[in-house]
Amino acid sequence: MTDRDTRHKASMEKLKNHVDEKIASATEQRGLLLINTGNGKGKTTAAWGTVTRALGYDYKVGVIQFIKGLWECGERNRLEADPNLEVVVMATGFTWETQNREADTQACQAVWKEAERMLADPDTYLVVLDEITYMLKFGYLDIATVKTALENRPHEQTVIITGRNAHRELVTMADTVTEMQEIRHAFNNGLQARRGIDF
Amino acid sequence: MTDRDTRHKASMEKLKNHVDEKIASATEQRGLLLINTGNGKGKTTAAWGTVTRALGYDYKVGVIQFIKGLWECGERNRLEADPNLEVVVMATGFTWETQNREADTQACQAVWKEAERMLADPDTYLVVLDEITYMLKFGYLDIATVKTALENRPHEQTVIITGRNAHRELVTMADTVTEMQEIRHAFNNGLQARRGIDF
Numbered sequence: 507m508t509d510r511d512t513r514h515k516a517s518m519e520k521l522k523n524h525v526d527e528k529i530a531s532a533t534e535q536r537g538l539l540l541i542n543t544g545n546g547k548g549k550t551t552a553a554w555g556t557v558t559r560a561l562g563y564d565y566k567v568g569v570i571q572f573i574k575g576l577w578e579c580g581e582r583n584r585l586e587a588d589p590n591l592e593v594v595v596m597a598t599g600f601t602w603e604t605q606n607r608e609a610d611t612q613a614c615q616a617v618w619k620e621a622e623r624m625l626a627d628p629d630t631y632l633v634v635l636d637e638i639t640y641m642l643k644f645g646y647l648d649i650a651t652v653k654t655a656l657e658n659r660p661h662e663q664t665v666i667i668t669g670r671n672a673h674r675e676l677v678t679m680a681d682t683v684t685e686m687q688e689i690r691h692a693f694n695n696g697l698q699a700r701r702g703i704d705f
Numbered sequence: 706m707t708d709r710d711t712r713h714k715a716s717m718e719k720l721k722n723h724v725d726e727k728i729a730s731a732t733e734q735r736g737l738l739l740i741n742t743g744n745g746k747g748k749t750t751a752a753w754g755t756v757t758r759a760l761g762y763d764y765k766v767g768v769i770q771f772i773k774g775l776w777e778c779g780e781r782n783r784l785e786a787d788p789n790l791e792v793v794v795m796a797t798g799f800t801w802e803t804q805n806r807e808a809d810t811q812a813c814q815a816v817w818k819e820a821e822r823m824l825a826d827p828d829t830y831l832v833v834l835d836e837i838t839y840m841l842k843f844g845y846l847d848i849a850t851v852k853t854a855l856e857n858r859p860h861e862q863t864v865i866i867t868g869r870n871a872h873r874e875l876v877t878m879a880d881t882v883t884e885m886q887e888i889r890h891a892f893n894n895g896l897q898a899r900r901g902i903d904f
Contacts, residue, residue, distance in 0.1 A: 552747035555754035560901035562779030580761030681891035692880035702759035
């Protein structure tokens with residue numbers, strides 16, 4: 507073995523001990539509340555990655571799309587035939603297209619009823635509340651209502667919340683919070699959004 | 706209309722103008738180089754979300770898994786029957802399990818040949834180099850070799866690189882860079898990794 511090989515082995519042994527210790531100390535088992543927030547790319551995309559993952563084990567999954575529902579969407583195309591997946595979309599589209607607070611609020615409340623149904627269903631292993639943060643920000647939904655539904659959900663159910671500016675009370679409740687930070691974005695340098703990559 | 710409705714409408718009009726301007730100024734069309742880095746959750750998951758999305762439009766996709774290949778993996782289970790998807794895994798598993806630099810280097814170089822093949826194939830719309838950053842960090846792969854393959858790839862091909870501590874030369878090359886920052890992680894609070902959610 508060269509010196510570099512020996513150093514590598516020692517360093518990997520140390521890392522292994524660290525990983526093993528962490529695994530041993532993680533003993534609680536229950537559904538999680540995850541938040542993907544921040545101004546960067548990947549919040550919704552990571553949620554769909556997790557949907558794909560859960561479907562891979564035949565778990566039942568519910569997705570509510572609060573904003574991009576009218577967009578063409580490759581991941582929904584790819585997975586929608588899956589009998590374990592239910593997707594509900596708020597059919598109004600982007601709030602900057604509708605520009606109508608009252609109609610948006612009604613549409614949001616109707617979709618929230620579907621979310622409440624999923625959040626009360628013990629057979630649903632994963633619920634994605636995609637871009638719900640904007641509904642709270644615009645006042646279409648009430649934070650207390652959302653918190654109650656999350657707190658009373660089945661013990662084994664995981665929920666993923668996506669969107670910028672996550673409400674601080676949700677951040678406090680969450681088990682895992684990731685902030686997707688934009689370091690650079692192609693769109694800001696004149697590059698078009700790409701089919702199959704960006705949507 | 707109430708005052709709040711009127712203010713909402715004005716604010717949404719302004720946002721719409723901003724969005725429209727950005728869309729109009731994005732005119733260049735080509736494959737992108739995306740990097741998902743940082744210490745938070747969602748780097749690989751977002752890459753799989755994009756894989757699902759691209760498959761939704763029947764694009765051909767190649768995934769190289771440089772580290773987690775031996776892990777059970779729900780998203781791979783869910784998608785592996787898709788004829789448009791090819792997944793190549795570095796079959797040695799985590800470097801902290803093997804603790805053998807020479808064997809890891811050989812395994813990595815063999816898998817890199819498969820990556821080079823995908824990166825030269827004009828029919829492959831998306832290539833994911835999952836956790837390749839560690840290969841560069843450990844010196845199993847050479848940055849110049851990787852850069853050359855990326856620079857010479859087909860014009861329409863998008864590449865996603867994932868992993869912590871992305872090499873600064875890759876960050877410089879990339880069109881979109883997102884840093885997934887860990888604000889909180891369930892695992893550090895004694896919660897077990899969950900099947901269908903974390904793997």
